[in-house]
Amino acid sequence: MSLLFEIAKTSEGGGRRAELVLPHGVVQTPMFMPVGTAATVKAVEQGVLERIGTVERRPTSQNRDVGHPAGQPGDGVQPTSQNRDVGHPAGQPEGGVHPTSQNRDVGHPDLAGSDVGNAAGRACGAGAEIILANTYHLYLRPGHELIRRAGGVHRFMSWERPMLTDSGGFQVFSLAKLRKVTAEGVAFRSHIDGSRHFFSPEHSMAVQIALGADVMMVFDECVETPASWERTRDSMALTHAWAERSKKYWVEHRHEVPWGRQGLGIRGQGSGIREIGHDGGGDGAAGVGGGFAGKHQALFGIVQGGMYADLRRESADRLVEMDLPGYAIGGLAVGEAREVTREMIALVLERLPKDKPRYVMGVGYPDEIEEYARMGVDMMDCVLPTRAGRHGLLFRREDPTDRSSAVVRLNIKKQDNAEDQRPIDEGCACMVCRRYTRAYLRHLFASGEPLGATLNSVHNVAFYLETMERVRRELARGV
Helix, strand or coil: CCCEEEEEEECCCCCEEEEEEECCEEEEECEEEEECCCCCCCCCCHHHHCCCCCCCCCCCCCCCCCCCCCCCCCCCCCCCCCCCCCCCCCCCCCCCCCCCCCCCCCCCCCCCCCCCCCCHHHCCCCCCCCEEECHHHHHHCCCHHHHHHCCCHHHHHCCCCCEEECCCHHHHHCCHHHEEECCCCEEEECCCCCCEEEECHHHHHHHHHHHCCCEEECCCCCCCCCCCHHHHHHHHHHHHHHHHHHHHHHHHHHHHCHHHHCCCCEECCCCCEECCCCCCCCCCCCCCCHHHCCCCCEEEEEECCCCCHHHHHHHHHHHHHCCCCEEEECCCCCCCCHHHHHHHHHHHHCCCCCCCCEEECCCCCHHHHHHHHHHCCCEEEECHHHHHHHCCEEEEECCCCCCCCCEEEEECCCHHHCCCCCCCCCCCCCCCCCCCCHHHHHHHHHCCCHHHHHHHHHHHHHHHHHHHHHHHHHHHCCC
């Protein structure tokens, strides 16, 4: 088994409330993935990633009608290194609530509690359920073989939840004059030391298998923007050929995933490691026991075709013929108008399988990810929350009491914030807004204190996760 995708409800607009079951855990969709380029979400420590956000309390026979206030789940909370023996009252963990067979109920139409509520009731976060790491950067430093020897990227960075790795294609092709593309692959020079390297579809797959993320991506060519129809068509054809080669290597070598060396799984309510999903056949990781028996990585295809509708349709149809576990839409949010991005996403979604996860790569602002989720996109990622945070740009709601109101961008560097004793967003329940003022955050940024970048990034990531939680809640209600 590589994944299970279970759709609970589909809205009239196409948005899907679902669960994605992966070897390292269960992910609620639609969702946003924070980007951990070099096995780290910049400025945000893993334990913090596991706690930020708000709790989605799912009614089950274990936590329904047992007297626990909304936002303070009882039996569904399992002991982890974040909430065990640290003095928190029973049912009020500081850490995240992990989805388990005890608190997961995908078939229930109401998968979460009431709407906004008060900040105190939303203070305990479920955190990021999945993050992304970058194949190109980890290949160059510290090296995929080192990470393989460590038991894979999960163990290397002490992250027990699901992960996705990109193929390295976007980073390689962004090197411009430092690379040369042929039918076999891409020769390039490292941006770090100028050393020579070569990425083929087979090598990208080998590196991603060594890293051991739950989801890996086919190797693709990212065409420059703008590009002519002819140039885009030729690039797309190369992407399709490389996708075929990527799939062949994945099928033949996916048993080499290093999970058997790590012993990591999702902690259940009892001792030991809990398996997720079905054991599947014999094509999983060889020699892997516990929660990984019969499981392997999932490979997603990437639809290209630039900003040309006919090429996008052709690319989607060609990749669907390959029958991959999931599909991504790449090559967007690269400078085109937002209306064009929306148009390309809409026409590709029409041609992708309804029963498989759909991922738009590299988007976007909070209002954009909400719009695309309501169109039927299940997965998104972007460096924007942390990159913007490190540069002093923060996100808040226009009306703090209405979590669906317009998104406002706050420049914390401005003098206007020097004596502002309000939090970034008075309706936000993240750990930053519950403790720090705009005045203090501006002081940290103006003083060049690293804590400023951390707190700004934590808030922005929490804001994105809260946005997706609200969208999931509304999709579950048919809104």
